[in-house]
Amino acid sequence: MNGQVAAPVVSAKHLTKRYGKVLAVDDVSFDIPQGRIVGLIGPNGSGKTSTLKALLGLAPFEGELRVLGRDPDRERDALMQDVSFIADVAILPRWLKLRDALDFVAGVHPRFDRSKAEKYLAQTKLKPSMKVKEMSKGMIVQLHLALVMAIDAKLLVLDEPTLGLDILFRKQFYQNLLEDYFDANKTIIVTTHQVEEIEHILTDLMFIREGRIVLCATMDEVAERFTEVMVAPAQAEAARALGPLDERQVFGKAVMLFDGAPRAQLAEFGETRNPGIADLFVAVMKGTYS
Amino acid sequence: MNTLHWLIRREFWEHKGGLFWAPVVVAALLLALVTLSVAVPLINGDLSAQHLRIGNYEFADSDSLQEVLADPSTREHLGEALSLSFAAAALPLMMTMSFVVFFYFIGTLFEDRSNRSVLFWKSLPISDRDTVLSKLATGLLLAPLIAWLAALAVAILMNLILGVTLLLLGLNVFGAMLSNPDLYTLPLRYLAVLPVYVLWALPAAGWLIMVSAWARSKPLLWAVGAPLLSAMLLAWATRLFSLPLDAGWYMKNIVGRILVGIAPGSWMVQTRGKFQFLFSDFNGSEQLSSAWQLLATPNLWFGVAAGAAMVVIAMRLRRYRDEG
Numbered sequence: 322m323n324g325q326v327a328a329p330v331v332s333a334k335h336l337t338k339r340y341g342k343v344l345a346v347d348d349v350s351f352d353i354p355q356g357r358i359v360g361l362i363g364p365n366g367s368g369k370t371s372t373l374k375a376l377l378g379l380a381p382f383e384g385e386l387r388v389l390g391r392d393p394d395r396e397r398d399a400l401m402q403d404v405s406f407i408a409d410v411a412i413l414p415r416w417l418k419l420r421d422a423l424d425f426v427a428g429v430h431p432r433f434d435r436s437k438a439e440k441y442l443a444q445t446k447l448k449p450s451m452k453v454k455e456m457s458k459g460m461i462v463q464l465h466l467a468l469v470m471a472i473d474a475k476l477l478v479l480d481e482p483t484l485g486l487d488i489l490f491r492k493q494f495y496q497n498l499l500e501d502y503f504d505a506n507k508t509i510i511v512t513t514h515q516v517e518e519i520e521h522i523l524t525d526l527m528f529i530r531e532g533r534i535v536l537c538a539t540m541d542e543v544a545e546r547f548t549e550v551m552v553a554p555a556q557a558e559a560a561r562a563l564g565p566l567d568e569r570q571v572f573g574k575a576v577m578l579f580d581g582a583p584r585a586q587l588a589e590f591g592e593t594r595n596p597g598i599a600d601l602f603v604a605v606m607k608g609t610y611s
Numbered sequence: 612m613n614t615l616h617w618l619i620r621r622e623f624w625e626h627k628g629g630l631f632w633a634p635v636v637v638a639a640l641l642l643a644l645v646t647l648s649v650a651v652p653l654i655n656g657d658l659s660a661q662h663l664r665i666g667n668y669e670f671a672d673s674d675s676l677q678e679v680l681a682d683p684s685t686r687e688h689l690g691e692a693l694s695l696s697f698a699a700a701a702l703p704l705m706m707t708m709s710f711v712v713f714f715y716f717i718g719t720l721f722e723d724r725s726n727r728s729v730l731f732w733k734s735l736p737i738s739d740r741d742t743v744l745s746k747l748a749t750g751l752l753l754a755p756l757i758a759w760l761a762a763l764a765v766a767i768l769m770n771l772i773l774g775v776t777l778l779l780l781g782l783n784v785f786g787a788m789l790s791n792p793d794l795y796t797l798p799l800r801y802l803a804v805l806p807v808y809v810l811w812a813l814p815a816a817g818w819l820i821m822v823s824a825w826a827r828s829k830p831l832l833w834a835v836g837a838p839l840l841s842a843m844l845l846a847w848a849t850r851l852f853s854l855p856l857d858a859g860w861y862m863k864n865i866v867g868r869i870l871v872g873i874a875p876g877s878w879m880v881q882t883r884g885k886f887q888f889l890f891s892d893f894n895g896s897e898q899l900s901s902a903w904q905l906l907a908t909p910n911l912w913f914g915v916a917a918g919a920a921m922v923v924i925a926m927r928l929r930r931y932r933d934e935g
Contacts, residue, residue: 379733380931401736408730414723416625426616429735465731 326388330476331376332506335384338371338532345371347532348384353525356505360410360519361400361512362598363408363529365608369512372529373480376510377406389475398544402431407475407482412462419441419447426468441492442499443558458488470502477502479511483518491515495522518596528605535605548579549596550587568598578604614737618745619753622719629711630754634761637707641700645769658780665692665773678788680782689777690787693770694794699759700765707760709874712750714831716819716873719746720929722831729933739929741821743922751809751816755875759805763798800899807839809877809903810911813918817870821921824928838866878905899929 331353333521338346353359363369372599375382378397386393391400413422423534427435445463470476483491501521503509513519526543529537530596538546552560552575559569565577578596579587587593596604623630652658660679681684705750709714720743732742770788777784822834842865846858871877905911 377733379933396739398736401734406730406734408727408734412727412731414625414726414728421621424823425617425621426735429614429737431736467735504615561696594636609737 326337327389327470329353330357330389331382331510332387332439334386336375336386337370337383338368338375339383339437340412343405343530345591346375346382346463349529349532349534351534351537353508353510355508357524358499358503358509358511358522358526359527359597360516360523361510361527362516362602363512368528368532369529370480371532373510373512377404377478397404403475404477405469405472405480406480407465407469408480412467413453415452417453418449419451419453419464419544420449421480422464422468423449426472430472432473433468434473438467440498441467441470441501442577444604448525449460458485459487464495470497475507475511477507479509479513482511483513483515493517498522516602520598523598524575528602530606543598543601544595545579547596547601548582548584548593549589549600550577550579552574552577552590560587563587567600613914614741614744615748618737618741619749619864621762622745623753626642626715626749628710629715630749630757633707633711637701637704638761638765640701642767642768642772645772649773653779653860654825654866663689663698663777665689665877669850676780681795682685686782686784686787689782690791691790691793693773693784694791695797696769696773697762697766697794698795700761700769704758704762705875706857708754711751711820712754713873715754716746716750716895717823717830717834719750720925721826722822724932725828727933733933743824743926743929746820747816747922749871751812751858757803759798760884761801762801768799804875804902806901807905810915811878812872812875814914814921815869815918816878817871817918817921817925818869821925821928824932835870838869842866864910872914878902878911 327350332352333352334350336346336349337344349372350508361369371380374380376388376393376394377384381394388400390401393400407457411492419602423435423438423508426438427434442464445460445467447456447460447464451460453464456464466600484496488609495518498509511519511523523540525539526536527534529563536543547566551558554574556576559578560575563582566580567578569576573592577590649658649662652662658676660674662678663676663679663685669688674682723732774785819834820837822837823830826833842858842862845856845861848854849856849858867880871880
């Protein structure tokens with residue numbers, strides 16, 4: 322943009338979070354530039370939520386952290402003008418009336434575009450007089466999304482936003498996010514266990530394991546670095562000599578995942594392709610629970 | 612300022628039952644009682660002098676209705692009694708308000724943590740300071756003002772009901788009532804005590820809000836149980852070891868202040884040792900004006916300082932607690 326490099330939206334240096342003696346986030350450093358959709362992927366208890374809470378000023382931390390140039394711990398009130406998040410859908414208070422929710426957010430949020438929210442809601446079965454307790458789980462999500470997507474935030478953080486939703490809602494959710502919300506001035510960080518569903522919208526990938534970032538790369542870099550090859554049994558030994566990250570059996574053939582091996586060389590063993598994030602995740606996280 | 616306005620409206624939406632419907636229902640009940648107490652005897656034709664005992668207006672038990680009505684001083688007495696009806700209406704409404712606000716404060720920073728909606732509120736640009744201040748303002752200003760308005764409405768309607776009833780009996784008390792300055796100044800004198808009430812109730816509000824922000828479960832038990840238990844332990848220890856501590860003072864000035872301080876006029880218990888304000892004098896003008904004298908006592912200001920400190924602690928606790 323105009324040839325100059327914008328300051329990163331998130332910049333973490335030696336970020337550490339302890340709960341008593343347990344190290345939830347262990348000396349992590351990373352930068353997230355503007356205009357990215359970053360998938361923060363990790364098994365349960367890997368430090369995802371602790372990292373996000375630190376970013377959002379919801380929990381104290383050690384190390385240096387800058388979000389939109391501010392310290393989220395000390396400048397949370399100012400930061401929240403530009404940051405929005407969904408911690409878990411369906412946590413809107415039961416007594417809240419849809420009409421009141423719109424009034425309230427419009428009243429307290431300078432970057433809320435009410436007409437945009439109303440446009441989303443017009444596509445649903447929700448009525449202004451409905452209370453949250455009268456809504457189905459899917460409807461609550463629709464309301465929450467309509468509210469959040471009408472906020473012109475510079476950074477949107479989604480922590481397991483589709484937990485407990487059926488696949489129709491999940492698909493719709495990410496489609497809306499990409500088509501109606503996201504643009505080059507916004508940055509989105511998303512965590513989820515349903516990795517394959519966000520694969521196509523991500524620009525960057527971060528794997529976190531036991532409080533450490535084990536992979537931090539753009540999707541292009543991931544595609545370049547990692548190759549999956551379907552190896553015929555006869556060539557399996559030769560392929561194994563190159564040290565695959567992971568190997569699994571499909572229809573009697575070995576599917577091997579390589580990190581950094583030249584694709585031309587791998588092509589000799591069989592058909593090569595880009596691995597899915599889910600397979601990559603499984604390979605990288607091998608042994609997490611052992 | 613705008614944010615605070617919306618935050619207070621949010622409190623009103625959430626607690627419409629306690630803040631709005633409770634006073635409305637109590638007001639309706641009061642009016643129904645007044646109506647029943649005169650309308651039924653009037654229709655049945657057995658209305659007696661006893662039904663005209665309004666306020667502290669007294670007459671001999673043997674007097675018949677005719678005698679009372681014929682007495683030239685009756686008009687004056689009833690007019691005066693009715694001009695003080697605001698005090699009669701305010702008592703049950705203020706008591707209702709005290710209960711509502713007590714439980715409101717205990718739950719206010721706890722419930723959105725336990726139902727996890729706290730993270731929704733925290734996703735909006737609202738500071739913890741404004742959140743806590745809005746709750747304080749709702750409990751200590753909005754709730755008493757609604758109770759005051761309800762009392763005013765009850766007083767006006769009650770006077771209308773009783774005045775018309777007396778008119779049907781051939782006695783017009785409206786002139787005497789409307790020309791009595793108490794009719795107009797009494798509600799205003801109650802309103803004038805509101806600042807004293809806010810200051811006096813601050814330690815109680817601060818304590819309850821702080822426990823509400825702190826407790827991971829059962830805030831009511833902590834808020835009430837902890838002070839009572841501490842008072843019992845103190846009394847037990849002073850007895851057992853003859854410590855030079857005054858358990859009675861602690862009970863009255865600390866435990867009493869934080870547990871009943873929400874009730875308007877509870878300073879009477881502290882300053883005089885009884886609920887004189889509530890029961891002995893309907894006019895209460897002396898107590899109302901003397902309330903301002905509390906501002907000259909260190910007792911009040913120690914409470915304000917302690918209350919403010921607990922409010923600040925509640926804001927700090929609100930910052931990082933987001934689990935139930």
